[in-house]
Each structure stands twice: as C-alpha cells, then as structure tokens.
Amino acid sequence: MAKQKPSRLDQLVYLLMYPLNWLEERSSIPGRSGLVGGVKYFLFRKVPSDISWGHTLGSAALTAFIVQAVTGVILAMYYKPDPNSAYESIRNITDNLWAGWLVRGMHKWGASVFIILLFLHMGRVFLYGAYKYPRELNWIVGVLILVLGMLEGFFGYLLPWDQTAYWATVVGVNLQATGPFVGPFLGDVLRGGAEIGPDTLARFYSLHMLVLPGALIALILLHLWLVVRIGVSSPPWSPDEFGRPQPGPPPAPRKGLVEPAPRNGRLVAPVGRGARRR
C-alpha cells in the first residue's frame, strides 16, 4: 500500500475522534454504539456554503446558557434558600468566597446576555425567513425557549432576597394573580400562601434551578436535533441561495447526464445527447 502523508486536517480529526473511538471499541457492541457515527454526522454534515457569522448567534446563546448552568451549579453550593440566611449567603459569596463575586457576577450578567442573544437569534431567523417550511416546529420550540428563559429571570430575581428582589416579586406575583380563572390560584401557588415568605423562596428556588432548567435543556436538545436534521437555511439574498429554483431548464436531468461522464470516460455521448435535447 502506498503510504500517503495524512493532511493536517485529517490529523486533527483523528486526534479529536480518538477518545470517542476508544470508547466505541470498548463498548459492548463495537461499531454500534452510535457515538462515533453521531459525532461524525454532527461534525461532517453538509451545511450551505454561504452561511456566515449571523448563523453563530444560536450557538452563542447556547454558550451563554452553559455559562448560566455552570455558574448556577456553583452558586447553588453556597446559596441558602431561606429568608433568614439567603441575603447573608449572597453577601458571603460576593465578599468572602474566592472568586465568588466573579461567579455571581457572571450569573447575574450572563442572564442579560442570554436574553439579548435569544432576541438577536430570533431576529436573524426572522430576517432570513427561516421560520418557514419545513422549520415551523423549530420556530415554536425557539419561542418556548425564549418564554422559559424570561421566566428563569423572573424566578431568579427573588433569590438574593434584597429589597429590589422582594418588592419586584410582590408586584410580579400580584400581577399574575389578576389573570382570569386560574390567576388568583396561580398567585397562591407561587407564593405558597397569602404572603411572600419562606415557602415562596423555596418554590422560586426549586423552579429556578430544577424545573425550568430541566425543561430548557430538553427544549434546547430538541431545538438542536431539529437544526441538525433539517439543516440551516442560507441567506435568502445570497447569489447562490440553497434551494432557490435555478433559471433555465430544470437542473435535475442535466445533472444525471453529466455525472456518469467522468466515471465511464464516455464524454462524447452524454454531451451530444444533452446538446440535442436543447
């Protein structure tokens, strides 16, 4: 076998895939775990060649979400969801813990960055008309992610248990209670009683760090799965937009005629037939 020096890219791919190949070889059904296949499919799936920086806003939002998840887990190790110690635990994180201020600051500001990126991403999808067939379902999943993301902000706002947090939540919960039929009931459920107190804080904490993140992770995975399966749309103003009808004769038969040509080495006949057809 003639040894060809692998290209730099091939070497990089080999290195990246090495741990996965190792795992695959040692799993019970070698070659069937789908791990290598899945990652290869994700990495080497074809995307339109004219996609650009606009298409990075979704993964940017995902990055902000991951920052929220990681900093949130660290904060949960030191935060105490109890009215008597919640405020003090936040002060402790900010003032005494090593880099505690950084973790809290990143969580606080990461929330805003996440929301902004969600809106920018939505704006990009709107501008490209990328919510149209066959991507309607993914648009709906995206809207749900936006709504849950904003609810994360609402429930997280109470946790520092300071004046801003407390009074904004008093008003916020009272507003929900103005809703028809379920409104007053919803208000009571959120407060865990008639007034905002220990039960409210525990409920908000549970919703903020268990229920909503769980739902968000599920929706984000579905969102990504649909993106990968359906494919991203190319910019509609791109000169060779993917999916735009080509001017002139329908391209499908022409392709069929040209493609076999180099394989068979019979250049004359297909070209001639193609020419006669026109």
Add this chain to the structure above:
Amino acid sequence: MNRRLEERRAYYARYKRDVKSRGKSFFPVAMFHDTVMSLLVVCLIVALAVIWKYTASEGTTDADSGWLGKLYDEKSDPGTTNFVPRPDWYFYFLFYLLRIFKWPDSVILGTVGIPTIAVLLLIALPFIDVSPERRPLRRPVAMTAAILTIITMGVLTYKGATAKEPLAAENLVLVPKWAAKQGFADNQTAVDGAKIFAQVGCMNCHTYEGAGSSNLGAPDLTTIGKTSNRGVAGFVDYVSDPSKFGNNVMPQFRDLGADNLRKLGTFLQSSGTCSPKTDTCPAAGGQ
C-alpha cells in the same frame, strides 16, 4: 392550497439537493466561527462581571453604585413600604404597559392580555406568514410588522427604564398644600396620615392632586373619600389587606401598625369630603 404545499416541498427538495451537491462540511470553518463567537460571549460575560465589581464600592447606598449598578441592595424588609419595585430590564416593557392600562377596567390587558397575545402571535407566525418567499425586501408586510414591533418594544423598554418615581422628600413638601386645598389642615390626624401617604410608597402607584405616578393601573386618590366613602375604619381594613376586597395587585400595608393606619385612613376619608365640608369628613382628632 395544494400548489403551495408542493411549492414548499419542492423548495426543500432543492435545498437538500443543493446541500448535498455543493454544501460544505460543518467542521472546520462553520465550527470555527461558532467557537470564536462562543469565546467572545464568555469574554463579554466575564468583562461585565469585572466592570460591575470593580466600579462599585461595597455598600448598599446609591453612592456605592458602579457603572453597572450596586453590588447588593439592602436586605428585604416586608415592613418598609417606601421601596420602588423595579423588575429586571427585560421586563421594563411590561412594567410600562401597566402604566398605560388603568385599574380596574383594563389592567388585565396589561398584565395578562397583551403578553399572552404577543406570545401566541409569535408561536403562530409560521402559520400566518405562509408564503415561501424568504427575501426581506419581498416580504413588506412581515418586515414592516417586525420593525414596528422592535420600535414598540424599544420605546416601552426605554420609557420603563426612565420612568421617574417620585421621591418621598418631594412628596412630603406637598402635604401642607394638600391640607389647605382639601380643607383638612385643622385635623392633625389627617395631616399625619398625608405624611405617611407621601412617604411609604403609595405614590409609586397612585396619583394625588396631580403628584405621584400612575402605576400598575392604580386609581387617582384625590377624591377617594367622596367616591369610595369607606369611612376611616373601612380604609384601614382595605389598606391592611386589599386582597380581601378583590384587589390582588396592591400589596398589604398591615405592617404600618394600627396607629399609622388610623392616620392614613383619616387622610383618605378626608380626601374630597372636607372642602366643601360634608358630614363624611372625619372630625378633627376624632376617629
């Protein structure tokens, strides 16, 4: 209808064929772009946290605030009611909607109606805009709607951010003027009640004699003694727990204590009943 569906299917078939024939692999170029962008996002978040920390000094007063606000606020105290509720910035548009819709007839539009309609419209967008056209310049209706939405959200957010809340000290100056105009200057209980009214945060939502701000749809209270006429004890009951009277927006002010509540009730009952004096105007010093 069928033709439209076929048109859409044909688009997607062409798209898949194009991707197969002239698409490029996600790795490495597109993935590189995503990685660079993700790193920028992380750097931005760290930078915001650093700026927030190092421009602010430790403490809870406004003077300790840095470029990005205070490190922490004071601990929550259900007893103090002179605090202005402020949501996070991305709820400012909702916050301002509540100033537009007045209590009690239309407040539900601001709290539940418009937000629900907005979310439903967003979800329904792909089913409202069904044309296969994707080029922005050929979608005038969609683009106009989007631009109007962005402008509306921007204006509401800006208005919510800059909405000025009256300061307690500013309101306190007005009390003698109210007393003279409303004719309760000789009733010290009512004057004390007016001072409480000016300071404990009532005017963050209610207006009185043209002062204060109309928020969350709360009514003007200039003539509340005449229009509502609950009597001093009735106002005390109401303010202690508004939810008993079907008002789930206004917070409870029971923590003010019986004495303060009696003064506040006297002030409210005096409003609109003492000048010209009617028999529902509370007597000076009395109950």
